[in-house]
Amino acid sequence: MKIFSNTFFVLIIISLCSFPFYINEYYLHNAIIIICFAVLALSWDLAARAGILSLAHAAFFGLGGYTSALLMKYFSLPVPLCFTAAGIFGSLVAVLLGFVTLRLSGLHFAIGTMAFTMLLQVLALHFKDFTGGAMGISIPMLFDGSRIPSYFLLIAVLTVLLICSTLLQRSSFYLAYTSIRTNESTAAVLGVNTNFIKISLFSLSSFFASITGAIYFSYTSSIIPYEAFSLDITVSSIVMAVFGGLFSTIGPIIGAFFLKMIEEYLRGQFTSGHMILYGLILIFAVLVMPQGILGVIKKWKKLFKS
Amino acid sequence: MEEIIQILNLTKSFGGLRAVSNVSFKLQKGEVLAIIGPNGAGKSTIFNLISGLFPSDDGIIFFNGNKINSYNPSKRCHEGIGRTFQICRPFEDLNVFENICVPAVFGGKRRKKLTDAHLQVKKIIDQIGLRGKEEFVVSQLTPAQIKKVEIGRALATDPLVLLLDEMMSGLLPHESDEIVALINKINSLGVTIIMVEHVMRVVKELATRVIVLDYGKIICEGTYEEVMANELVIEAYMGRDIL
Numbered sequence: 001m002k003i004f005s006n007t008f009f010v011l012i013i014i015s016l017c018s019f020p021f022y023i024n025e026y027y028l029h030n031a032i033i034i035i036c037f038a039v040l041a042l043s044w045d046l047a048a049r050a051g052i053l054s055l056a057h058a059a060f061f062g063l064g065g066y067t068s069a070l071l072m073k074y075f076s077l078p079v080p081l082c083f084t085a086a087g088i089f090g091s092l093v094a095v096l097l098g099f100v101t102l103r104l105s106g107l108h109f110a111i112g113t114m115a116f117t118m119l120l121q122v123l124a125l126h127f128k129d130f131t132g133g134a135m136g137i138s139i140p141m142l143f144d145g146s147r148i149p150s151y152f153l154l155i156a157v158l159t160v161l162l163i164c165s166t167l168l169q170r171s172s173f174y175l176a177y178t179s180i181r182t183n184e185s186t187a188a189v190l191g192v193n194t195n196f197i198k199i200s201l202f203s204l205s206s207f208f209a210s211i212t213g214a215i216y217f218s219y220t221s222s223i224i225p226y227e228a229f230s231l232d233i234t235v236s237s238i239v240m241a242v243f244g245g246l247f248s249t250i251g252p253i254i255g256a257f258f259l260k261m262i263e264e265y266l267r268g269q270f271t272s273g274h275m276i277l278y279g280l281i282l283i284f285a286v287l288v289m290p291q292g293i294l295g296v297i298k299k300w301k302k303l304f305k306s
Numbered sequence: 307m308e309e310i311i312q313i314l315n316l317t318k319s320f321g322g323l324r325a326v327s328n329v330s331f332k333l334q335k336g337e338v339l340a341i342i343g344p345n346g347a348g349k350s351t352i353f354n355l356i357s358g359l360f361p362s363d364d365g366i367i368f369f370n371g372n373k374i375n376s377y378n379p380s381k382r383c384h385e386g387i388g389r390t391f392q393i394c395r396p397f398e399d400l401n402v403f404e405n406i407c408v409p410a411v412f413g414g415k416r417r418k419k420l421t422d423a424h425l426q427v428k429k430i431i432d433q434i435g436l437r438g439k440e441e442f443v444v445s446q447l448t449p450a451q452i453k454k455v456e457i458g459r460a461l462a463t464d465p466l467v468l469l470l471d472e473m474m475s476g477l478l479p480h481e482s483d484e485i486v487a488l489i490n491k492i493n494s495l496g497v498t499i500i501m502v503e504h505v506m507r508v509v510k511e512l513a514t515r516v517i518v519l520d521y522g523k524i525i526c527e528g529t530y531e532e533v534m535a536n537e538l539v540i541e542a543y544m545g546r547d548i549l
Contacts, residue, residue: 172411172420175400179408182397189357191383191413191463247399 004250020151028147034260035154036216040233041240041252042161043208046168049247050198051181053106056097056113057209057237059120060090062228064210065217066124069137072218079142083214090210091203098199105184114231121229136224139217150219157215158253161208165249177201181247243285245294254293308335309368310467310498311356316365318351318522325351327522329365333467338489338499340513342506342533344542348522349502350392353469356500357389358382370466383413388465390456392472392502396444403440406430406458413463426462434458434488450481457488468492470501474508486511506534518542 020028044057064086071082101112124131131137143149168174176197179187188194217223236259244255262281266274289296311333318326326348333339341349354360356367358379367374374382388409397405410423410430418426431437434454444452453473460468470489474482486508493499493512503509509516509530516533518526520542526533533539 172407172417172423175404175408175411178399178404179397182399183395185359185379186391186395186397187408188379189359189383189389190409190459191380192408193380193412 016155017152020148025147028151030260030264032147032151032154032219034257035151035158036212037236037240037260038253038256039154039158039161039208039212040237041244041256042158042165042249043205043212044234044237045241045246045248045252046165046208047202047205048241049168049181050177050201051106051184052102052198052202052205053110054113054202054205055110055231055234056094056116056206058229058231058233059113059117060094060206060209061213061216061233062117062120062124062223062225062230063093064090064213065223065228066131066137067210068214069139069217069223070131072139073137079140079218083211083218086214087207087211090213091207094203094206095199098202102195102198102202114234117229117231117234121225124225124229131225134225136222136228138222141221142215142218145221150215154212154215157208157211162249162253164204169249173197178247239282243282243292245292248294251292251294258293309333310335310370311500312366312368313356314366314368316352316355316367317363318348318355318360319363325522326355326362329519329522329524331517331524331527333498333500335466335498336493336496338493338501338512338514340509340516340530341500341502341519342504342509342516343519347519347542349519350471351522352519353389353471353500353502356382356469357387380412383409383463384415386415386464386466387469388413388460388463388467389469390453390460390471390473392475394452394456396452396455398444400443401440402436402442402444402447402455403427403431405444405455406462409459409462415464423462430458430461433461433491435484448481449476450478450484453477453481453485454488457485457492461492465497467498467500470499470503472502472504474503474505482508 020031023031040057040061044054047054067086067089068082071077071085072079077085097113097116101109104112125133176187176192179190179192180194180197184194213228217228240255240259241252242255243259244253245251263278266277270277291298309332313332314330316326316329317324329348329352341352343349351360355362358377362375369382369385369387372385374385377385397408400408406427407423410426411418411420431440434457436451436454436458439447439451444455447455457470457473473485473489477485482505489499489501489512501512513530516528516530517524518533518536518539520538525538525542526536
């Protein structure tokens with residue numbers, strides 16, 4: 001079912017491109033964070049479409065950040081090259097990790113990927129001479145601290161991811177990953193090369209997480225292990241995808257937008273305890289709309305049609 | 307006639323239970339072979355071994371002249387082994403058309419373009435009599451229609467051999483008749499069929515040869531009439547007098 005019209009998308013794109021010029025730095029910073037999380041949520045959803053419950057999204061986010069930071073620090077490579085290398089390295093590591101862990105199913109895979117995140121964090125802390133340990137690495141500020149170009153760079157990444165996601169949803173890949181998600185052994189018996197599809201999606205998902213990590217930490221101009229490999233990043237990506245609507249292109253983006261707005265609003269209104277309220281809102285949302293915001297919109301559309 | 311499947315000493319154990327024990331048989335092209343036997347005799351396990359869902363502990367499976375033991379399930383499908391499941395496993399997130407489209411794209415010898423696959427799916431939907439139900443999701447279908455989707459999906463893999471696992475279970479007599487007619491039609495197109503079945507009326511009507519399994523072993527092989535007259539078969543189904 002088509003949820004939004006093309007005109008709606010054109011209006012969104014126009015407003016996304018024009019509003020950074022009318023808002024102050026505070027809102028622009030929040031917009032950048034929202035876009036980062038939109039990329040993370042949508043890229044996590046890409047893998048989830050094949051039933052991959054990855055808890056390694058933060059691992060790739062941090063791995064991208066560290067790859068880019070180390071390339072800048074030790075080789076003084078141009079920034080665009082560092083970002084691209086971070087994305088490619090992340091996706092290659094995902095292929096290797098996929099070969100090892102994707103034979104595990106469901107929870108076991110999730111635990112394996114969580115262990116991978118923790119392993120990277122320990123490695124980043126342990127090799128102090130190379131990674132800076134707990135103090136991390138200082139990185140030259142992206143675009144010399146100018147927020148508007150950083151915003152548009154992330155919009156470009158989100159756009160590429162949107163295109164990838166839409167193309168996947170319209171291609172035969174959609175049939176393959178949906179069948180794997182529903183029943184992997186049946187999909188295999190019907191000719192779907194399940195390992196290839198799962199590793200491809202996991203790798204693509206990790207590419208975007210890694211490149212986002214590279215850009216994000218360059219934007220914040222420093223990277224530390226506790227922030228880079230924080231499980232919060234993975235959990236937020238998952239919660240946003242679920243809140244917006246799983247297995248869709250637009251759902252995770254809607255989820256990232258609303259949840260970050262709610263979080264920021266509560267932070268502004270309550271000096272303490274805002275995360276308790278945030279948690280309560282999430283519990284309420286999951287109970288009331290298990291299919292996410294997109295599920296509610298779909299239901300309304302059906303009701304109006306009938 | 308040409309042999310399409312040859313199974314030699316196939317064996318599979320689950321822990322201490324030997325589910326399939328030294329099973330050997332051959333299948334000629336165009337045949338309809340029925341495998342019957344009491345519950346737990348190892349019938350579905352043989353299907354899982356042939357389709358690659360379980361690795362065998364011992365024995366060799368030749369398909370179309372090639373040893374396929376090392377092939378994974380998707381490669382076996384590409385080689386021409388299609389199957390259905392005892393408990394139907396439709397993809398609930400996909401509609402009828404998409405369910406059949408999955409194997410139409412990925413199940414054949416070569417991966418098909420979506421446009422070509424769509425044409426094939428339309429033909430299959432006509433063949434299985436589900437025209438008008440393309441957009442239906444599984445929850446909107448009757449058990450017989452779900453069975454037809456299951457057959458449709460197996461057909462979309464362009465199989466040389468079709469493994470049908472208890473297609474008649476849970477169906478009303480007139481629904482079984484529809485499925486029997488469909489299987490006959492598929493067989494007449496040159497597809498070799500192995501079926502696991504409990505409904506003897508269907509076995510009698512369709513099978514050119516019957517194999518009887520008990521405790522993982524073949525106890526009898528022959529025509530329907532031959533196996534039904536066999537003492538061992540009667541004992542396996544009815545038990546032995548102890549008085």
